[in-house]
Amino acid sequence: MAPTAPDKLVIALSSRALFDLEASHEVFEQQGREAYCRYQIEHENDVLEPGVAFALARKLLGLNEDSRQRVEVILLSRNSADTGLRVFNSINHHELDITRAAFTSGGSPYRYVAPFGAQLFLSADPDDVRAALDAGYAAATIVPSRRRTSGDPGALKIAFDGDAVLFSDDAERIFKEQGLAAFARSEVSAANEPLSGGPFKGFLEALCRIQAEFGQHDCPIRTALVTSRSAPAHERVIRTLRAWNIRIDEALFLGGMAKGEFLRAFGADIFFDDQQTHVGAAAEHVAAGHVPHGVANE
Incomplete structure (x- = not known):
């Protein structure tokens, strides 16, 4: 072989x-x-x-x-x-x-x-x-899930949380230690500074290399960022992905809303998140994986 x-x-x-x-x-x-x-x-x-x-x-x-x-x-x-x-x-x-x-x-x-x-x-x-x-x-x-087979026979669909998964936990650490207001101020002031990469950055880059072999309308892979962030903390995320030259097909800024229904609507084959509460709720709708990384898991 x-x-x-x-x-x-x-x-x-x-x-x-x-x-x-x-x-x-x-x-x-x-x-x-x-x-x-x-x-x-x-x-x-x-x-x-x-x-x-x-x-x-x-x-x-x-x-x-x-x-x-x-x-x-x-x-x-x-x-x-x-x-x-x-x-x-x-x-x-x-x-x-x-x-x-x-x-x-x-x-x-x-x-x-x-x-x-x-x-x-x-x-x-x-x-x-x-x-x-x-x-x-x-x-x-x-994690155990009610969903064992994909309901969508089409494209492979993979969804990611942002902080501590695609990105480092630097911003999330501010949120955990200083609260939402301090987090929002920090992200606005650092909007033009790309976030550091998290543990799943390389995996997403590998998916993007495969996507680049296809046209946008016939690509067999779709990716989504599903994050609890909302405006104004969205801008730094968008500029980070742009600086990395990474393609994300869909970006959902949910402002703290539960992610499960959105993941089901996207048709995710799997979703990755660093917080067990989000993973457990998502597993009611889609296959999910817990990423025990960053401040939420210390």
Whole structure:
């Protein structure tokens, strides 16, 4: 197999993000490792149902349909090779083009994010996600969601919060420590100063590189910024994205309104936010990932 191309978008998923492994995970939690291993081997020919990130993975892999491999999905799993056989059998059943994997037998798999060249790591394990973020990689904890499959068979739609996700948490830190009025004054005075990049800046840049291969009207990817900011704090965000030369298809400045209904209207395949309350509410409508980064998670 050819090595991973340097300009390819590489996404690393844990097995619990890709498939519904809650029943077997419950065996592990209640009965221990040996019982879990027996359970997985006994059920290795039972196909796993899609998990929260399954629809995202399918749409990402669908970007390769015109014979160019723009995206690769890697499996990073705490399973052993033995227990991981059920996962690969399910991958084959669902006809997902996933061929590379690391099975770590209980060890944290985030160590293999860099060797595989992944720009994003999605896992159901918060500790693995925090370790990946601390090491400088974009990562999010997939949370349980009512939505397991995408309601939109068309474009891949990914939505991001702004501060502490696409951007640094510098502005959010002022809001948390000094209040809304001080935050608004600070953002107005710094409107022409681009914000520093957050953990998901590189992932968005990679999406933009794929978007640049298509015309605006036939692009298979749409992105959205869904932020609690409102005017006048909008200007610095717009100027930051312009300074980065990054394309955002839709920008929603909600001024503190709940994000869930807006994300459903956008048709997001996944939404990334640093605040657990926002992620939990969003998960009622769309797949969501918690980014445990910045002042809100200290």
